[in-house]
Structures are given as C-alpha cells and as structure tokens.
Amino acid sequence: MNVSPSPSPMNRTEADRLIRDLGAAYDRISAAMYALDTHPDLAVLRGTQPGGDTARVAAGRPARIDVLWSQFTAFSDLLHRAREVRARRSRPGDAELRELAGLLRAPVVRLGADGMVLDDAVADPSAHSSGLVDLARRIETEAAGLAGALSEVVAARSRLAEGFGQLTATVARLRTEVGALGDAPTVAGDLDRLGRQIDEAYGDALGDPLAATRNGPVASRIRDRLRELTVEVTGLAGRLAELTELRDGYPGRVARLRAELDELVAATTETNRVYAVALAKIANPGLPDLPAANPALRIHLHQLDQLHRERRWHRLGTELDAVERAVATARRRMVELHEAADGLLRRRDELRGRLDAYRAKAGRLGLIEHVDLSARYRLARDLLYTSPCDLAAATRAVVAYQRQLNDLAERPTPGAKGAVP
Template sequence: MSESGAGAAAPMSREGIEHALDGLREEKDRILAALLAVDDHHGYRLLTGARLAGETWHRWAGARDRLALLWQLFDEYSRTLETAAALHARLGRRPDHDSLVELTRLLSGPSVELPGEIPLEKRTLLGPEKERLTLDETVTLMADAYDKAAGVIAAADAAWSALLVPLEEAEESWRDTARLVQSLEDVRHVELDRLGRELTALGRLVRTDPLSLVRDGQADTGRLDRVREGLDALRAGLANVARIRDGYEAHAARLEEAITHVEAAERDAREARRTALLKIEGAVLPEPPETGAALRDRLAALDALRESCRWIELAERAGELDRAAGAALEQARDGLRLSTGLLDRRGELRGRLEAYRAKAARLGFAEDELLTRLYGEARELLWTAPCDLRRATTAVAEYQRAIKACESETRRA
C-alpha cells in the first residue's frame, strides 16, 4: 500500500509504537501462561490419555481442534510481534516514515495470517486466498476458542471428579462382596452377577463418556448410587449368612425354642376352644392349626443344607422358618384370645349381674318380686352350660333397667 494512498491510516509515533509493543508483549505472556495452564490441567491430561466415546469424544474432538487452532493463531500472533519488535529495534533516533507505516500496519492493521485458505464460498474473484486479521481480532478469536475448549475440559474434569471416586468405591465394594460370596458357597450369585454387569457398563461409560452423565451442569450419580445401595444390601445379607454359618448351633436352638412356643400356644388355643364350645352356646370358633410338626420338619431340613455347606440357601430357609414360626405363634394366640374372649365375656356378665344385685339390696329392693325374677332368669342363663351369651347379655341389661326404674320411682315418691 502506498503511503499516499487514499484512506491510509496515519502512522503511529515512535512513542506510540513503543507503548503498543510493551502492552502486546504483556498480553502475549498472559496468553502463553493460559495455554500452558491448559496443557497442565488435570482434565486435559485425562482427556488426552483416555479412550473416549459418545458425547465426550464428540465434544473433545471439537475442543482439540480449537486448541490446535489456538496454538497456530498464537504462533502467527507471536511471529507478527517478533517482526514488529525486530523492525523497531532497527529504528534510528530519527525513524523514517516507511518504517513507521510498516510498524503501524503490523501493530494495528490486518497483519496476522489465518491458517488455511479462505473457503471458496467466502472468496471474491480478485480477493486474497489467505485471510488476515489484526492483532486485536486475533486475540478475540483466540479467546473464543480458549473459552469453548476450556469449557469442555472443565466439564469433563468435573464429571470425572464426581463419578470416578464413587465408581471405584462401588467396584471395591463389588470385589469385597464377591469374596464374601466365594467364602460362603461355590456357585455364582445371581444378584451379584447382575450388579457386576451393571457396574461394568457404568464403569465403561464413566471412563469413556463422562459428559453423557451430566444433567443440568451436574454429574448424575443416580445409577451408581443404586448399584452401591444394591451392593450394600447384598453385603449386609451375606454378612448375616456368615453370622448364621458361624453361629448355627445357637441359631438352631433359638428356632427350636420358637417352635416349642408355637406348639404350646397351639395346645392352649385348642384347649380354650374345646372349653368355649362346651360352655358357650352357638360359639363359632375356627379349629386352631397344628403347625408344630411341619415347622420341626423344616428345622430338620436345615441340617441337610448345613452338611452341604449351602449357607446362602440355609440362611434364606432359616429366615423363612423364623417368620413362619412367628406367624404361627401369632395365629395361635389370636385363636386363644378369641376362645377366652367368649369365656371372659361370660365372666364379665356374671360380675355385672352380682354388682347390680348388690346395688338393688343397698337401695332396699332385695325383696322386690320383679327384680328377684329378673335376677334369677339372668343367673340361670349365665350359670348354665352351654351359656347363651346373647340372651344372657339381654337379661343382664333388662335387670339393670329394672333397678334404675325402681330407683326413679322411689325418688319421685
């Protein structure tokens, strides 16, 4: 460009050039420090060393291209500054006009050549094949590339930081649980295998595509949490199996005692039922079951599992037997309460009848014919076996009403 060309910018002064160079050197140092910090970043090292897949691979490929462009732009930017610095160093005490014009072009004009050719769709017939930017435009382009690349690196690093530790803890938990299974039986454990497959799939996803597990800017640990919870529950169950294995004699003794309680409760329930059927008219009471023998058979079957060292199955069967014994005991007690409840109801009515009789005597109605007759009818019902509870209840209530009526007449008189 001719220095007298129309529209040519006025050249900068020597002092202006020196000031601009000082600022650009400081800017270059800051840019270089930022680029080196990226190379040293933990997330960058993980991304460059990992075998990536899926969304993370796609985003890292874009970030890697931006970083490559960033370094190329920085090289061109640095080269332009070096050229300007070298030209400035050759200036004499009275710099010539052409040198000032060239330095002005380098520092404020389109002096940085972009890598690659201008795409065909952006070319003009007589335009240049290479695109050039000013130093400021180059910094803006580098800043944009840096922000986007750094965003991907930071996101991947945050995702790995949130996911790798719980993943490794879950994997260690699975290994511990597998060792516990191995110590208990020589067969594969279905639930442990299922959790292992889920954990393997999650491990592959976490290590190769952590960004696919990010939701709303946060790593989603839901699947990992569920696997860990499943392993915790499984390990707790297996620890219980180990306790039963190591203390089988004591556990079997407790089951034996529980079955003995069931048998005693069932005997009491049957006896109470027989008594209630004899003494209470029209009593409808279910026959109490006799589960003691069946429970003892199940207890004996545990010994066979013990002999075969089938500890997990033994623990499951022992737990089922414990629950069955508890349910049988409760059922027997319910039957007992139902039968004794009828007898208790008869006893309650007897007590109320005698209490009302005492009240009648206290009020001076001991010789009252109506009250004497009603008392006799109620007593006959309550002390006759079998007792008709429905009629007896009605008779006691009628006797009570008659006493109240006599009391009211006395007060009016």
C-alpha cells in the first residue's frame, strides 16, 4: 500500500460522504465475503476435483476468493485509517483533509495481474493501482459473480440430491418394512444392492453436477440411470407391498379358503348323489369318473398356518396361491361333473315332457287310437320309463313319434277322427 497526499484536498462534507458510503459498502462486502467463505460448496470445491462443466465453472474459484480477501483486507485497513483521521477533530483542518483525500481518493492499493494486493516492496511491472472507491466496487462485483457461480453449482447439486434423495429415502423406508416383516431375505438383499448402486450413481453425478443437470449426454446418462433405479425400487416396493398384504390379509384369505373347502365337500356330496341317480337311471351315461376325495387340501391348510407362524412369506404366498388354485379347480370340476350327470336326468325329463305334449296334441287331433302312431308312442314311452333309460334310443323314438304325428296332422288318415270323408 502506498499512501500519498492528494494534490487537491477534499472538503469535510465530501470526506464524510465518502466515509459513510464506503462504510455501507464495507458492510455489504463483509456479508458477501462471509457468505462466500462459509458457502458449503466452496468447501466441496476446495476438497474435491470436479470434472467437466463444473470444473470449468469452478476453475480458480478458491484462488479468486483468496484474492478477494486480500483486497478486502486492504480496503478494511484503509477505511479504518480514514475513520481514525476523521475522528481526530470534529472539524478537520487542511492536514487532515489532505490525508483523507490520500486515503479515500488516491490510487493507493497496488494490485498484481491476478488482482492480489501487492506489498510496496514487490516489483511487478504488470501491477496497477486502485483507489478505495474503485476497489470497493471491484470487490462487490467479483463477490457477486463468484456467489452466482457457486449458486449455480448449489442448484445443480440440490436437483441431484432431490432426485437421488427420494430413491434413498424410499430404500430406507423399504428396509424398515422388511425388518417388520421378518423373513424377506431376497428383498433385503436386493435393497442392499440397490442402495449401493444409488450411492454410486449419485457420486458419479456429483463429480460434475452442472453437466449432470444440463442438457447433454452426461445428463441424459444420469437421467436414464435414475429411471432404471427408480423402476427397480418401484418393483421392490411392489413386491414388499404384496408380502405385507399377504401377511395382513392371510387371516381373511385362509378363512375364505376354509369356507370354500366346506363348499367343495358339500358339492362333492351332492355330485356323488346325482351321479348315483344318473348311473342308475341312464344306460351308458358316458360320465367321467368322479375324482377321489383329496384330504391333502385340508392337510395343506395346516401347513399354511405353520408357514404363517414362522413368517415365511415367500413360501406362504406360493403355497397359498397353489391351494387356492387347487380348490378353485376342484370346485369348477365338481360343477362340471354335477352338470353332466344332472344334464342326463334333465334330458330324460325333457323327452318325457315332449312326449306327453305330443300325446296331448294327438288327442286333440283324434289320433290317439291310430295304430302305427300308438305303436310309436308305446315304444318311446317304454324307453323313457325303463330304468336304466337308453337316452339315444328314446330320443330317436320321440323324434319318430313327432314326425309321424306331424305327417298325420297334415294328411289325416281316412276313418280317423277328424278325417275328411
């Protein structure tokens, strides 16, 4: 610092105004320098080696802040000296005003090419001098620029933290849920793997947070990886939700299963009864064999309860699904067999009803005593009312009776009731 008297002394009003303005600038610069010095990302930039876009933006930032501190120190010293001079007398004389002019207006601070404040003894042909007002303006401008660059890095890191933080929080929540479930080793292992992969991807993105959040190949790769990890975490969350639902919903599911087994037993009993009737009443029914009783389903239910008590959720889910499918399949099969056997009896009853209806029609037409028609009626009736009933033959006999009745109705036999003489 080189302090020399100003060639033209300033008046007291000008001196007071400059000291007041520079004091206000000092307060603003102090706040800005403190914010820069304590900025969390400044410590990161000093302690790490960012790459790519972030490296280019952050290049020389710590060194530039060191330069600012040297300038701020010089500015603070000069302002302090000016205040001391002004405080000597309430009405400063010419000597004080010339000294104030030298401190406040003269280019008394020597700066190197990089802006660092130089000692008077340092010989530097590239050095230049700056006055206190210009120095304050320079410090404020540079501090604002550095703060903006750091804010850009902070914003980029915040966006990355938000994206990856959501995944990390989800994985942590899922780990808690796995712990509450007890037996879910596969999910727990996948969560550990995903947690490591999320940390690795996040660390990779933090190596160049600006490139990772801007448009470009780096950001595209980071977004793709984040989507892949999100899909995996979502899939694990779904699997865990299924296991939790299995745990919580097991009592209701097993109660329904027991009720369905009871219904299956009742349906089996009814199907056996209908089968017995059909086998006794219908000749050559062609019914498939009834399945044998399956006590294994009841035993399986007890095994499910044991798996539930042991909290073996994966095995329980697999076995419970298998039992539910087996019971549903058995019930459908029993319905089919019941329908097949009952259908034969209904077919016989339907043929009986049709034969009675045709017989009534023959009576209305006066053809009850028609010899051939009566013979066909007796054949059909004998077939339908003989046990076991030959349904195929009875069907053919009823159809033959119907056809002859229709023919006679269209062309009455001479001598029959209703015939035209």
